[in-house]
Amino acid sequence: xxxxxxxxxxxxxxxxxxxxxxxxxxxxxxxxxxxxxxxxxxxxxxxxxxxxxxxxxxxxxxxxxxxxxxxxxxxxxxxxxxxxxxxxxxxxxxxxxxxxxxxxxxxxxxxxxxxxxxxxxxxxxxxxxxxxxxxxxxxxxxxxxxxxxxxxxxxxxxxxxxxxxxxxxxxxxxxxxxxxxxxxxxxxxxxxxxxxxxxxxxxxxxxxxxxxxxxxxxxxxxxxxxxxxxxxxxxxxxxxxxxxxxxxxxxxxxxxxxxxxxxxxxxxxxxxxxxxxxxxxxxxxxxxxxxxxxxxxxxx
Amino acid sequence: xxxxxxxxxxxxxxxxxxxxxxxxxxxxxxxxxxxxxxxxxxxxxxxxxxxxxxxxxxxxxxxxxxxxxxxxxxxxxxxxxxxxxxxxxxxxxxxxxxxxxxxxxxxxxxxxxxxxxxxxxxxxxxx
Numbered sequence: 464x465x466x467x468x469x470x471x472x473x474x475x476x477x478x479x480x481x482x483x484x485x486x487x488x489x490x491x492x493x494x495x496x497x498x499x500x501x502x503x504x505x506x507x508x509x510x511x512x513x514x515x516x517x518x519x520x521x522x523x524x525x526x527x528x529x530x531x532x533x534x535x536x537x538x539x540x541x542x543x544x545x546x547x548x549x550x551x552x553x554x555x556x557x558x559x560x561x562x563x564x565x566x567x568x569x570x571x572x573x574x575x576x577x578x579x580x581x582x583x584x585x586x587x588x589x590x591x592x593x594x595x596x597x598x599x600x601x602x603x604x605x606x607x608x609x610x611x612x613x614x615x616x617x618x619x620x621x622x623x624x625x626x627x628x629x630x631x632x633x634x635x636x637x638x639x640x641x642x643x644x645x646x647x648x649x650x651x652x653x654x655x656x657x658x659x660x661x662x663x664x665x666x667x668x669x670x671x672x673x674x675x676x677x678x679x680x681x682x683x684x685x686x687x688x689x690x691x692x693x694x695x696x697x698x699x700x701x702x703x704x705x706x707x708x709x710x711x712x713x714x715x716x717x718x719x720x721x722x723x724x725x726x727x728x729x730x731x732x733x734x735x736x737x738x739x740x741x742x743x744x745x746x747x748x749x750x751x752x753x754x755x756x757x758x759x760x761x762x763x
Numbered sequence: 764x765x766x767x768x769x770x771x772x773x774x775x776x777x778x779x780x781x782x783x784x785x786x787x788x789x790x791x792x793x794x795x796x797x798x799x800x801x802x803x804x805x806x807x808x809x810x811x812x813x814x815x816x817x818x819x820x821x822x823x824x825x826x827x828x829x830x831x832x833x834x835x836x837x838x839x840x841x842x843x844x845x846x847x848x849x850x851x852x853x854x855x856x857x858x859x860x861x862x863x864x865x866x867x868x869x870x871x872x873x874x875x876x877x878x879x880x881x882x883x884x885x886x887x888x889x890x
Contacts, residue, residue: 640796640801640807678770
């Protein structure tokens with residue numbers, strides 16, 4: 464597999480704050496990667512660094528084999544859709560779509576037109592007068608129709624309703640299947656996009672905490688529930704990601720269990736339940752220290 | 764799709780189910796990876812992994828330049844495989860739940876017979 468992005472020991476400081484803290488990872492070509500993490504984790508900063516809109520404090524960034532900063536050869540293959548894209552005051556959506564081909568050599572005007580219909584964007588109304596969701600739709604259309612070999616979507620759907628989000632996912636998958644390209648999607652709506660992702664990159668506090676294939680992550684944790692004594696006995700010596708207690712019952716989320724572990728748990732009368740990608744990421748990004756007995760009580 | 768297992772495994776099972784049910788007949792073409800991806804709203808690479816799982820196990824085979832087809836004899840082999848795991852996957856949990864509800868084996872047998880009659884003989888007795 465070829466990497467489109469290679470980052471090594473990347474650090475970005477704003478004064479005393481390390482927004483990105485010694486991060487290394489690669490992004491494979493023609494995969495959809497989810498860039499997930501909490502607010503302020505560093506997702507946007509990271510995407511700005513990867514698109515040459517911020518300068519690294521230290522470390523190296525390779526995008527299509529070169530540093531993206533001020534590099535037209537790299538940047539003409541990159542499309543970055545931001546959460547709150549600003550447009551010139553007098554612009555209407557049609558102006559955005561008409562000027563897009565100047566920046567994106569792979570722009571497909573017909574596809575853009577179809578998307579305008581799908582998302583019901585009023586192409587002739589001044590952007591200032593559009594709703595939040597409609598402005599987001601304009602960005603999403605640019606991101607899809609630009610067909611850039613490397614496309615970043617940074618929380619693209621502020622204000623988009625559920626129908627529009629579903630259209631976005633469907634068109635993204637469909638067009639990606641016909642025109643494979645590398646996509647980095649940053650979002651809070653993890654459950655909604657979980658099945659679209661091939662790879663997952665989770666950052667927390669400026670560091671990469673998960674860099675794994677989505678299929679491997681799924682099933683990398685299990686919740687077991689049962690009587691306190693049985694749960695405590697089973698989880699002894701295992702890494703506990705999360706624990707809850709209600710009366711005499713408790714439930715804990717554990718790292719991957721082997722089939723024989725699962726059989727043992729079932730034999731001990733414990734209930735096993737899957738952990739969704741979203742839950743798993745919440746567990747991993749809120750965990751600061753292994754849960755102790757007192758914390759278990761506390762979180763009940 | 765349930766969350767506990769890799770999606771590609773579930774895609775493979777879904778295709779197997781269709782073969783067992785006869786919806787996908789032997790020697791017919793199965794939908795393309797992209798069609799599976801669009802239908803289940805999953806990443807095409809994931810759908811591809813599921814299809815490849817079945818190619819590796821000989822359930823599907825590739826006709827170059829055309830697509831994936833169901834191999835002859837697949838249905839019989841899948842039926843045999845599923846019969847082997849039937850007791851463990853279905854009878855064991857049934858007995859477990861029956862035990863916790865204090866339903867005796869005799870009562871359970873009777874329940875099964877009553878239900879089988881209600882569903883109609885052709886469904887259960889079908890070979």
